[in-house]
Every structure is written in structure tokens, then in C-alpha cells.
Amino acid sequence: MDSDYGVPRELSDLQKKRTLYQPQIPPCLEGTTVRVEFGDGTTAADSAGAHVISHAFPHTFGQPLAHFLRATSKVPNAQIITEHPVIRVGVVFSGRQSPGGHNVIWGLYSAIKIHNNNSVLLGFVGGTEGLFAQKTLEITNEVLSSYKNQGGYDLLGRTVDQIRTTEQVNAAMTSCQALKLDGLVIIGGVTSNTDAAQLAETFAESKCSTKVVGVPVTLNGDLRNQFVEANVGFDTICKVNSQLISNVCTDALSAEKYYYFIRLMGRKASHVALECALQSHPNMVVLGEEVTASKLTLFDITKQISDAVQARAEQDKYHGVVLIPEGLVESIPELYALLQEIHALHGQGISADKISGHLSPWASALFEFLPPFIRRQLLLYPESDDSAQLSQIETEKLLAQLVENELNKRMKEGKYKGKKFNAICHFFGYQARGSLPSKFDCDYAYVLGHICYHVLAAGLNGYMATVTNLKSPVNKWKCGAAPITAMMTVKRWSRGPGANPIGKPAVHPVTVDLKGKAYELLRQNSTSFLFDDIYRNPGPLQFDGPGVDAKVLTLSVEDQDYMGRIKLLQEYLDKVLTLSVEDQDYMGRIKLLQEYLDKVKYIVKPGCSQDVLKAALSAMASVTEVLSVMSTSSNAHGLL
């Protein structure tokens, strides 16, 4: 089967044109000198969990942040790397394909070759299975030629997306040693990067010299934290899906007779649904996070949508568009509990056709209430991570049918007097995933690939390549790397027989922040979206002309400048110290103050939560200001 991967592809005219696009790199990555400045040692956002994480990752926890600097920057203690010996690097796709993945490999290849033309990049063919089996393809410019700026993962393929069991970890280590790899780059989402961190720790412990670097590539957009603003692929996925949703909105408005229920990708988090709603202004969107937060039942959601349909009918409107994320089914408490029972029964080896007989009375009652098609889908064997086969569960059809039943009931009771409710259902999943990547994803992926080389050149292990200030143009992007352990949290896992032990640290998917600005924007407009049909069509993805630089709205509205704040805070702390030092009469107090400052520094180590950081920053800003004013006036008036 490997013969399909990495072969030259027949390209359409547009694809050929795209292969000629050369992504920019920010100034800090230019040239052949790597300049790295190390920040403070990192901790974890979950301070309670930091202890657990540090125990699980003794070799890789607490490492400092790394910032890559431009040639002109004046940072006295930066490490300057001018010698670039030959290195051998391996790269593997782990996780669902995401537009832009190929450009990580291209960027990595370019950076490796710029710094030493004799260095080698090996791609593992067939995903993690290829890694375990040492199946490689040497990446060359020729191999890359028909994959530059192209979608899919078909340059190398992907398979089980796991490096987790002792057997898998050992196989990976054996491969890295046999192939004499200096570095291994893992391209994936939250679980693959958790695996990357574990592999880095194991390598460090086993004195395996291969350094492991992770790259945040997942169309779900849920690998976000203090260090990671966005994921490769999310921009493209949202643009392609927004186009399709908008087309459906236009269609709804033209005939005015159908309600469209559209299920979007997004398993643990509803970022895609949120962004697409902000782009295309459908009448309704039900986010998994809202359902979880309000503990909405299937009945509640049905009632909400039915009420909306009824309210629109009173305005003589019989069309509309409703978005839901595929993960919604696991957010609805009673369906989640039912799925848990079903999965447990699967785990006991009970076959799908017998499971309904083994359900608890309440679960059985719910199961029998559901339409036959959804029963069959709920009975599907769970995925390898024990979650339901969400792509196969047609929650949009379930909701459409329940809403129809509800409206028919209301009609019989004389409560709903409108026309018959007609629904058409869609699942927008795979048709976006293989898309040509947007300009943003091409650039972002290429730059991340470039950074991976810098991380390896700096000898770092267990880091993720990061870019911040992404809302600005590429030449303003800030490149760095953060230890993956600093992105971890510790959660209880209680699912199924194959579940992780309780309290295992991991990079967890970040859900939509219901207090965040993007969600606020949605809520502010929700009544208008519901009633006024202010549909908006961002149109097909463009590669030329104005609009090509449009970025996802959630990136622009969310306040993500964590890295900037960390730097600013450190400047405040230094300033407080400097200012205080002038007041040399009170040695005891000075000492006490320094202890306070150290304590603040410790609490707000990179990795702490954004809220803690903001509070510290606000406090320190005012302290600094007061002290500045005081010391200026005392100096000026010579009152000291």
C-alpha cells in the first residue's frame, strides 16, 4: 500500500499554480544563524496538577520557554548558534489529516537544507505504523514538488495515530536509534502531542539522543493554550465549511421552504461551529459547550429549536439553517450516559445486536424512544480513544426528526399554526478536510516546520514549535517553542475499560470559552441571526486578489497576547526591583520585598493561567506606576 504515498501527483492548473507559491518566513528565521533566548522555566496552568506533571515528566518538566530572535535584536544573553553539523531528522503524520500538513514538512526540509545541505530529512511512510516499522522516504525537493501548498496527507499517509503503549514507544525508540535520528518531528493534535511529550521523556530517561518536537496541526482548533494561538488547518476548514454553509443559507432564502440541519466537524470542542457561525450567520447554532454548561437534555434542545421555528413561522418564515458540531451527541447528558453503557457492554464483548437487551432500565427506555437509524449508529463500536464514532452518528437527523415530531404535536394541539416543517440534513466533514490549504495555513505550517529545525539546533527536547502574534502579517510573527509539559493539565478519566488511569497528565482539547469574546460576539447577534436572515457568504477560498489574507474571526477577536504579557510582567518585576533598590535605607524591607517578587515570579512562571497572569500584570502595573511616581518626585525634590 505504500506505493500510493509520496508519488508525483497529477495536478490541476490551480494546483500547479499553488505549488509555485513560496511562503514567507519572519525575520527571526532568516539566515543561517539561530539565535535563541531562554525565558523563565515553565510551570503548568493547572497549579494543582503541576506537581503530578513534574513527577510524570522529571526530565522534561519545567524547561524554559525559547524565543527565536532576529539578527538585529539586542539580547545580551541569547544563545547564538552558527555551526550547523549534519543532522538526521524524521517526521511523521499522527492524527487526522489537516490542510497544511504538507507544508510543515516542506518548511522543515527547507530549514534543514539551508543550514546544512548534507543534513537528511526522512519521512515515515504510513504514519505511526511506518515509524514503528522503519519505513521511510527521503524527502527531497523532487519528492516535495507536487505536494507544496497542497492538501491531504498523501505525501506520507497516516495510520493509527498512536505512540502510547510500551510496545509502540519502544518501537519508536528502536527506529530512531536504528536510523540515527537527531530529531523526530510529530505532526498532530492534542493526543499526538501528548504522545510526543511522553516519547521525549522516555528518550531523555533512556539516554536516547533523538530530540522530539511537536507541531500543532489539527483542524479541530482545540490545541490552544498560553503558547499556541492557532492550529494548522483550522483556517482552511472554517473557510471551506463557511462557504458551504453560506451557500445553503442562500439556498434556504431562495425557496423559503426548508430548514437545513448541518453537522460540522468538532468532537470535543465546537470551535469550527463557532467560527463558521460568525462567518456565515446561520439562524441557529447549538454548541456542545453551551449544552454541557447548561446541562441541556435532548428534550430541552428540541424545545429550543422548535420554539425558534415557531417564532419564525409567526413571522411567516419557513426556512432556516441550524448548525451543530458532531460532538454534540456526547454533550447531551442522557445520550452520553447511554453511550457509556453501550461502550461498556462492547468492552464486555457483547455483540451490537444483543446490547439493547443488557441496558439498564432507564437507558433502555431512552434507547427505545430514539428513531431506529440513530439506535443503529449509537451501537457502532467505539473508536480507539473510546469515544463514539461521531462522524457516523447523524445527530442532525435526530434533532430534525424530534423537532418535526414536536411541531406536529403542537399543531395537533392547536399551538403551532404554521406550515408543515421540512428539514434537510447535511454532514460537512470529509469534503473540507482534503482541501487546498488557505494562504494562512500554507504560511503558518511552513513557518512551524522551519521553527522545528531551530528547536533541534538549540538541542531542545519535548517542545512544541510555536508562533504568536498570528493576527499580524507574517513579518511580525514571533517564533518560539514551549515545553509540551507546560501545556498539560491533569484530568480524571473514567471512560471505558481501556481508559487512562485517573490523573494522567495530558494536553487536553480546549473547549469554546463561553466567557470569551468570540462567543460573546455570537450571543450579541443571536437574536438578529435567528430572525433577520442576515446570512453572509464569505465565498470560496481565494488564492489571489484582496481577501486572500482574511483570517478566522476567532483569532482576531480573542485576546491571546499571553506571551507579550509574560514579557511585560518580567519587565515590571525588574523595574520594581530597580526602583526599590534606590531606597537603600531599609535593608530588611528590601529583602522581604525581593521574596515577594520571587514569589510572584514563581506563581507567574510561563505556563500559568491567563487569569493569574492578567491579575499579576494589573497589580504590578499599578505598583510600578506608584513607585515610579514616588521615586521620580522624591528624586526631583531631593526629599529622600
Next chain:
Amino acid sequence: MDSDYGVPRELSDLQKKRTLYQPQIPPCLEGTTVRVEFGDGTTAADSAGAHVISHAFPHTFGQPLAHFLRATSKVPNAQIITEHPVIRVGVVFSGRQSPGGHNVIWGLYSAIKIHNNNSVLLGFVGGTEGLFAQKTLEITNEVLSSYKNQGGYDLLGRTVDQIRTTEQVNAAMTSCQALKLDGLVIIGGVTSNTDAAQLAETFAESKCSTKVVGVPVTLNGDLRNQFVEANVGFDTICKVNSQLISNVCTDALSAEKYYYFIRLMGRKASHVALECALQSHPNMVVLGEEVTASKLTLFDITKQISDAVQARAEQDKYHGVVLIPEGLVESIPELYALLQEIHALHGQGISADKISGHLSPWASALFEFLPPFIRRQLLLYPESDDSAQLSQIETEKLLAQLVENELNKRMKEGKYKGKKFNAICHFFGYQARGSLPSKFDCDYAYVLGHICYHVLAAGLNGYMATVTNLKSPVNKWKCGAAPITAMMTVKRWSRGPGANPIGKPAVHPVTVDLKGKAYELLRQNSTSFLFDDIYRNPGPLQFDGPGVDAKVLTLSVEDQDYMGRIKLLQEYLDKVLTLSVEDQDYMGRIKLLQEYLDKVKYIVKPGCSQDVLKAALSAMASVTEVLSVMSTSSNAHGLL
């Protein structure tokens, strides 16, 4: 509900940019003088049916072709129209929304206003229902401003898409008279244009002065004939769908574990599936026309796909993409017969849940064999034209399931030794229909709208606006109009209780020509498509940069120069006559010859079939050549 139509829309940046795009018009439409040349009177391609058609359309059958000429063309008998009194025109959307529809209205509006700024264009709000109810919106530049080059039909909306019953025809006539309309432009596909022809005939008979003009707008691409090369919307639909199919192909190739079964729009004809296959190179495509031609049963199709999956498994390939048109279900003989029985029972007023008890034994056996989900879908009440609710019948899921069953059976029997077959199904319907129209569709629709004015200015009734030479740039397009009756054929209809009487003339959907070049191209590559995964991604629709002028392949490869041939043949006939006239000794022969020539002229009247035309052309070319040589030599040698 009307309040939603025609209101200014909130537009995205790209949409705003598109509103600024000004389509070109060909030279023959420029200026304020309309120059029209009339060709020979038309007949119908189906010479047996011509008699029936002429009886059904005594006032509008046999009218001549109209060609609109540029100012510089030297045609002595062209009609030159320089005076343009104020006219009042109505326009209505009839039929499913198709990208570009809005530009027909814009083009018509522009042409009307250029020729007389006091003329008025009224849009009927709410489709044909608006026409019957005299609900209008005066089209102005302001109204148009947020609809130029935009998708959907939400400027005016559409409803029942029928002007057929005596009641409907009378209501339409009353509206036209009440609103003092000089012209009525009907935008739609085959059925709407058949209705337009009927309306024109009725108006002519009733001395109603409103002239009716049809415009070929249907994303199915099945309103094609000697005069009509392409339909507005088809280009966009194929491009949007090809992008999505290609994305899915890329996805399949990245993970190599799924077969994707994709159902595309295309009810009576599989043009969309054919074009998309030529654009994106999926592994398989099953066209309704192939199934009809070979009388393939459900079992045959299942076997063909299963064989293909098995053959690929032998090459260690477990992924693939299969396209089918939504009309496939009506092409499979036994399913068609089953649907006929079901629809007849619906017609007898039997409710859906009781129908299965009334089926004939064989139909009942087939029905029980089918999976429950498809049974429920087959039982849906038929559409207004008595066809099945094709958008709701998940034929792709049926085939995927039957193939899975077949492969499981083969596996048990030891005949199939590959991995388990996994299918994922998609329906690509509504998500393309509301798309921003491609540049081609924007231009073509705008030009057709412009032509409608010229048709009205020339006082023609029952014509369709036509553009030929579409594969060339806009400034080479040839504009004209042909009587809709010349596009009609007479077919037996036997479907259901509400069916047309046998032998009623209509513009019928043209199916894929299995002897045509486009299909030949597909067949030539089918083995390579099946095994070599030479997927091709035309990418998202582009509005800027190179590639923006790409046209559908079926337009480029098909040999469509009927209009050119008609003109050439007439020149030959004239030449033969001229040459023969020189031989004045044999008056009797001359007369006989002229009778022959007249007979040829009669047989090859515009509207005759392409095959007859080609044969005539070939014969006449050789006659002309022989005669030319003979007369030259006899003149030269003075031997006469």
C-alpha cells in the same frame, strides 16, 4: 414572506468585491441599435414529432432562427431596429435556483435601460405564485446592487415553478394584461421553458400582446440541443462539486481506509456526474445513462462495484471514491418499477404506511429485500412532476450497504481475502446550489439577459435566448434566439395518474450521449481512474488570477457547432444552385435539381438533428467540390 425577497443583503468582503465585477457583452449586443438577421424557418429534431408539434403550436411553430449582428457585419436583409419605444417587461424565476440567475435579471435590466431609460422591468416576487398574484418589485439599480454576480434566487424567490394548468395560464395572462407587459421573461430549465412555449402559443392565440421569452438556466445542464450549448449554473455547480469531490479523494488517499460514495445532483441526466468525474478523476462513476442503456439491475451494479473493490484490494488498496447521480435510482429498472407502483398507490390515496401491503408480489419481495432506511425514503410522496423525491433517497447509502453485504458474503466464501470494507456516504446537493456564480456563469447569464431585450425588440414570441461559440472568449460569442418549439420532441409519458397525455410535445431533458466525446474521454481513462488514483483537484472556485477562465470540459470537448454548420450548409446549397444555373441547356434537369435542393433545405431546416445535418453537409460539400471543379475546368477549357 415576501419581505425577505429583494431586500439589500449584508455582504462579505468577497461578495462586495464581486458586486463590482462588470460582465462583458459581445459586440453584437453593443450600442443602441438592434440588428437581427432571420434564418430559415425551423422544424424539430424529431421529424416524426414535427407534425404533432406543429399542430399543438400552430402560431409559434416553424418560426425562423434569429441572429443578432454586430454593427460592422454586412448582411443586406438584416432588420435594423433603431427606435426603442418605452416597454414594460416582467421577469420570473421558475425552477430550482441555479448560480447566475440574478445576472439574467441584471443583464435584462441593463439592456432595457440602455435602449430606453423610461422602460420598466418588473420582477415577480415569489416565483410563479407571484406571477399569478401580480406581486411585483420594480427592478432598479439600487435593488440590484447587492445581488449582482451573487448566487441564489433571493432577489425574487421561487415557488411552484409551474405555469401549466388552464388556471395558471389564465392567471399569468391576466397578470400580463393587467400590468400591460410587452414581454415576459421566464428563467428556468426544460419544464419551465416548455411552459414558456405553451404560454407564448396561448398568448398568440388569445391576441395577448405580451411576448414570452425563455432563458436556459438550470444547474442540471440538461437543456441542451442544436441551439443551446450550455445552461447557466452548470459551470459553477460542477466547479464547486469537483472541488469537494477532489477534497474527498485527497482525504481517501491520506488515510487509505475508506470508500466514499458520493451522490450528486442530476435527476433525469448525469451531466454533473460526468463533468465532475472528468474534473476530479474519482475511481468510479456510475451514470444513469449507462445503467439505462445496459439495463443494469441493482445486483449488477453492486457486483460491478464489489468487483472493483476486490480488484483494488488485490493491489492492497482499501480506499476509493465512487460517484453516482441522484437520478440513478430511477434508472435501475426494478427500482423504477417499484417506484411506479408506489406512486400509483399514492395516487389512489393510500397512505405511506399502508402501501407496502398493496404492492404486487414481485415489488413486495424487492421492497422487503431493501434496507429499512431506503424503504422509508421510497415511500415518500412524489414531487409535483410525479418523479420520486430524489434528493431524499439515499441511493449512495443503499449501494454502499449492498457492496458491504456482498463483500462480507465473498469473505465468508473465501473469495474476498482483503480487509473489511468501510464506506462513508455523502450527498453533494444544496451546498453548491447557492454558490457565488463562476465568472463564466456571471458572463453567460448577463449576456442572455441582454439578448432577451433584443428578442423583445425584434417582436419575437415563444423564443429562447441563445449564445453559441461559448468555448471562445466573450467577444467571440454569437447571440441569437430560437423558437422553443424547435427544441421540442414528442415522447410517450406513461407515469402516474397526473401524467401528461401520451404524445404531448415538450422540451425534454437531454441525457449524456454515450457516443459523445466527453463520455468517450471518461471511458478511455476509466481503468486508469479505477486503479491508479490519479485524483486531480481543480481547487476552489477562483475569481482572480489565472484559471478564472477555465470552462467545463464537456463544453470544450463536445462538438457543438450546429449553428455554424447550418450556415455553411445554406451557403453550399446556394452555391450548387449558382453553379448549376450556368448549365442552362437542360431546363428540365434544373427544375428537378431545384426540387432536390428544396427537399434538402426542407429536411435540414434549423432544428433538424445534428446527425442529419452532418450527413447533409458532408454530401453537399462533395457535390459542391465536384461541381466547382467541373465548372471551373469547363469554363477554363471552353468545352461547354
